[in-house]
Amino acid sequence: MNDSTRGPSPQRLLLATDLCARCDRPLDRAKQLASEFQSDLHVLTVREGPRTPDEVASWLERDGAPQGFELAARRELDEEFAGSGLSPTLQVVEGDVTDAILEVAGGMDDALVLTGASNEDSFQRLILGSTAERLAQDLVHPLLVVRQRTRGPYARILVANDFSHAARQALETAARLFPGRRIVLFHVLEELAEPVAGAVQDALEASERFLDTCILPTEARAAVATFIGHGSLTDTLPRYVRDEAIQLAVLGIHPQSGMARMFMGSRSEDLLQQLACDTLLVRSRKDKDDG
Structure with missing residues (x-):
């Protein structure tokens, strides 16, 4: 199924960050994408609670004056984006990180949410903790880690392709956000330790039939190359990403079954930990998978 029309790029980017030194990478990517998409950039940082005696005192003595943290964050953003032509808005909220991201993103009909990946900080713990699970289930927007x-x-x-509706939406989203790019549609034959010509050919033909069900502009369809791997998914896909210097992996999410069903089963957490590239998570809008 082809469609000559293409949906617009996101009108807004929501960058969730605590503005620490190791957040430079998502900040730089947000800046690049905002310029590419010509989108508004909204920066969200969440304070989960006071950490020093001075902060405790300020927490208890709120008088409505702007807090030093927010002023410092605003100055940092102004310096970071000076001369870029971009003027990001800043929002500082207090409370649970995931709740804050979901609430702010919920007010943005057309947005791409960005954040970093680290296991060292509660705010950035998207791959290794409960934040990822909740966002994967509840965030309707694409999430770029x-x-x-x-x-x-x-x-x-x-x-990544498991022939599901989630994979279909992942491919359509990738083609919409990044028109004109070469996209590898990657399927793994996990039951095979070694490639078998007949099985690989069958999988290639199934991939072509899968492409026929996707809503893609003609030029986007022509830019998709199918690839069939074999072996363990959590070994094969990360190895291909590394060997081919893939910059972005796009995974479809099955929301009805939690993190354990992201993309292709309970191994998804291992897969996400092993991927060296940026990862775009696209949640299926269907309650039941039709793959």
Whole structure:
């Protein structure tokens, strides 16, 4: 199924960050994408509670004056974006990180949400903790988890394919956000320790039939290359990403079954930990998978 029309780029980018030193990578990617998409950039940082005696005193003595943290964050953003032509808005909220992201994103009909990946800080713990699970279930917007340094627009993109509706939406989203890019549609034959010609050919033909069900502009369909791997998913896909210097992996999410059903089963958490590239998570809008 082809469609000559293409939906617009996101009108807004929501960057969730605590503005620490190791958040430079998602900040740089947000800056690049805001310029590429010509989108408004909204920066959200969440304070989960006071950490020093002075902060405790300020917490208890609120008088409505702007807090030093927010003023410092605003100055940092002004310096970071000076001369870029971009004027990001800043929102500082207090409370649970995931709740804050969901609430703010809920007020943005057309947005792409960005954040970083780290297991060292509660705010950035998207891959290893409960934040990822809740966002994967409840966030209707695509979620971009940034790991790599930004050296230009994404050029090498992979979409993981299990022939499901979630994978279909992942591919359509990747083609919409990044028109004109070469996309590898990647399927793994996990039951095979070694490639078998007949099985690989059958999988390639199934991939082509799958593409026929996707709503893609003609030029986007022509830019998709199918690839069939074999072996363990959590070994094969990360190895391909590393060997082919893939910059962005796009995974479809099955929301009805939690993190354990993201993309292709309970191994998804291991997969996300092993991927060296940036990862775009796209939640299926269907309650039941039709793959």
